[in-house]
Amino acid sequence: MSYSEKITKYMQKRESYAIKLLQKLVQEKSISEHERQAQAIVIETCREIGMEIDIWEPDMKELSTHPNFVSSRKDFHDSPNVVAKWSGAGGGKSIILNGHIDVVPEGDMKQWRNDPYDGKVEDGKVYGRGSTDMKGGNVALLMAISAIKDLGIKLKGDIIFQSVIEEESGGAGTLAAIVRGYKADAVIIPEPTNMKIFPKQQGSMWFRINIKGKAAHGGTRYEGVSALEKATLVIKKIHELEQKRNSEVSDPLFKSISIPLPINIGKIEGGNWPSSVPDLVLMEGRIGVGPHETLEDVRKELSEALVSLEEIDPWLKENPVQLEWFGAQWVPGSIKEDHTFLKLLESNFEKVTGQSPTLEASPWGTDGGLFTALLNTPTIVFGPGTTEVAHYPNEYIKIDQMMKAAEIIASLLIDWCEIAEK
Numbered sequence: 236m237s238y239s240e241k242i243t244k245y246m247q248k249r250e251s252y253a254i255k256l257l258q259k260l261v262q263e264k265s266i267s268e269h270e271r272q273a274q275a276i277v278i279e280t281c282r283e284i285g286m287e288i289d290i291w292e293p294d295m296k297e298l299s300t301h302p303n304f305v306s307s308r309k310d311f312h313d314s315p316n317v318v319a320k321w322s323g324a325g326g327g328k329s330i331i332l333n334g335h336i337d338v339v340p341e342g343d344m345k346q347w348r349n350d351p352y353d354g355k356v357e358d359g360k361v362y363g364r365g366s367t368d369m370k371g372g373n374v375a376l377l378m379a380i381s382a383i384k385d386l387g388i389k390l391k392g393d394i395i396f397q398s399v400i401e402e403e404s405g406g407a408g409t410l411a412a413i414v415r416g417y418k419a420d421a422v423i424i425p426e427p428t429n430m431k432i433f434p435k436q437q438g439s440m441w442f443r444i445n446i447k448g449k450a451a452h453g454g455t456r457y458e459g460v461s462a463l464e465k466a467t468l469v470i471k472k473i474h475e476l477e478q479k480r481n482s483e484v485s486d487p488l489f490k491s492i493s494i495p496l497p498i499n500i501g502k503i504e505g506g507n508w509p510s511s512v513p514d515l516v517l518m519e520g521r522i523g524v525g526p527h528e529t530l531e532d533v534r535k536e537l538s539e540a541l542v543s544l545e546e547i548d549p550w551l552k553e554n555p556v557q558l559e560w561f562g563a564q565w566v567p568g569s570i571k572e573d574h575t576f577l578k579l580l581e582s583n584f585e586k587v588t589g590q591s592p593t594l595e596a597s598p599w600g601t602d603g604g605l606f607t608a609l610l611n612t613p614t615i616v617f618g619p620g621t622t623e624v625a626h627y628p629n630e631y632i633k634i635d636q637m638m639k640a641a642e643i644i645a646s647l648l649i650d651w652c653e654i655a656e657k
Contacts, residue, residue, distance in 0.1 A: 238388065239586060242645045245382045246638045253378050253641070254361060254634060256280065258354030260370040261363035265336050270314045270400045273336050277373070277398045281319035284381055286396065289318045293400070293411035301414065303605060305405035305564050316408050317398040318417060321380060324655035327391025329419035330648065331612075332380070333409060333602060334373035335402030338365035339626050346628035360631040367620030371632035372425030373398060375619055378641035383648060392652030395419055402602050405563035409602035413609055421576045421651060422606045423644060425618025427625055428597075430636060432584070433616035434577055435488055436597040437496065438524035438567030438604050442537065443517065444469060445557040446505075450514040459512030460550055463505050466516045468544060469556060473498050473520075476540045484525065488596035495596070496523035498537075519561075526569040526596065534560060565600025568607030568614055576613050576651065583646040587639065598622070617643075 246253075256276075265273035274290075281288050293311045298304045317336075323329070341351040341364050349355050351364040361371070380394060395417055399408030426433075446466050451459025477498040489495035500520040506513030524533045538558055545552040570577055572594075584592040597603075599622065603614040619636040 241386050242382050242642055246642050253374055257361050257374045261354035261366050262352050264352050265338055266340050267337055270336050274315050274317050277317050280377055286319035286321050290315050306407045314400050316411055319396045321394045323390045323392040327653040328651055329393040331395045331419040331422045332376040333397040333424045336398045337400050337403050339403050348629055359634050362631045366630050367427045367632040368625035369426050371620050371637045372618035375425055375637050375641040379645035382645045389655040390652040391655045406602045406605055409605050418610050422612050422614040424601055424603050424616045426601050426616050427620030428618055429621040431593045431595050433597040435526040435569040436601050436603045438565045439521050439600040440564040441521055441562040443519045443559045443561050446516040447554040448514040451512040453510035456512050462513045462516040472540055492598050496525055498522045524567045526567045566604030566608045568604035570613040574613050579650045580647050583643050587643045
């Protein structure tokens with residue numbers, strides 16, 4: 236019996252275990268600052284597998300001076316990172332399997348059919364916050380490692396499994412693992428790609444714009460200047476910039492994405508009284524960064540677009556809009572399309588599923604860009620689950636997809652790390 240056949244049979248026998256593990260993880264509400272209990276389950280699982288485990292709370296003082304650090308937290312007390320290592324026999328290539336344990340809040344409870352943290356199993360799916368983003372992907376990683384260990388397959392290269400915090404807020408957990416010294420020859424991140432392979436990942440940044448006006452009584456509004464009306468000029472300029480940036484995207488991996496590099500305005504605040512002319516509007520949003528771009532260049536492009544408003548509006552010339560960058564950011568990343576690691580993943584996908592994989596560029600940011608930017612490590616985003624239900628009420632993941640991803644990744648590990656001689 237081939238290794239592929241053995242792995243397939245293993246996954247079939249262990250499916251109920253994988254479901255229970257995912258349920259346990261979903262039942263722990265691991266939003267930012269509350270990751271400890273979910274990480275305890277990860278630690279227990281890694282100990283059962285027999286891996287060497289490193290547990291630590293990231294050092295805020297150490298990380299805060301790093302140019303890629305972003306976080307709104309004061310410290311990481313009670314929010315540990317977990318890294319588990321299975322050392323190879325030597326002479327093979329190593330790999331990092333990176334997944335985040337943090338989830339976004341559940342939002343409006345009324346929109347959920349069931350408790351978002353009950354991990355209900357129904358119609359071949361596990362429901363709950365974090366099931367698809369990305370605890371299902373983490374379970375796929377752990378099942379892949381378990382399969383190889385339990386089948387008695389010894390590899391040459393090291394496998395480093397990372398369960399990190401703070402991905403949803405900009406990647407402080409992965410940055411902490413990099414600063415701690417963890418590196419490998421390749422990285423897989425099983426974010427919910429719906430089993431598509433993402434050789435390229437978009438980055439993104441959050442921005443804030445302050446638009447000034449002049450207060451006046453609503454009855455004599457002509458004596459004031461409405462910051463809300465000026466905000467419409469800003470919004471129009473941002474839409475023009477979005478259209479310009481996207482018209483320049485020619486990468487075929489973006490062809491199925493209607494807006495490859497979106498600029499989203501997600502929050503607007505302005506005014507304080509119905510009968511007063513608003514003298515200040517605050518606008519916050521997110522701008523996408525292409526795999527071929529740098530954060531610095533995109534910051535400059537948005538800044539120049541806003542400065543150009545001064546040429547068309549006298550008020551904005553005298554009272555320029557103020558742009559600042561805050562909160563989360565994700566670094567873009569990519570791997571060459573002829574890279575051996577990518578080709579191995581493609582071939583194992585086809586071997587396991589009998590179908591050719593779909594390759595696309597990621598429409599959102601991941602921790603993958605940090606590995607590319609800081610370590611120059613080839614990184615691929617590939618995993619079960621779909622973005623359409625991530626961050627939404629009634630989030631779920633298909634069980635068969637999760638198990639199939641585990642099977643593909645297990646086969647990839649064997650090919651990449653190589654089997655050691657007995």
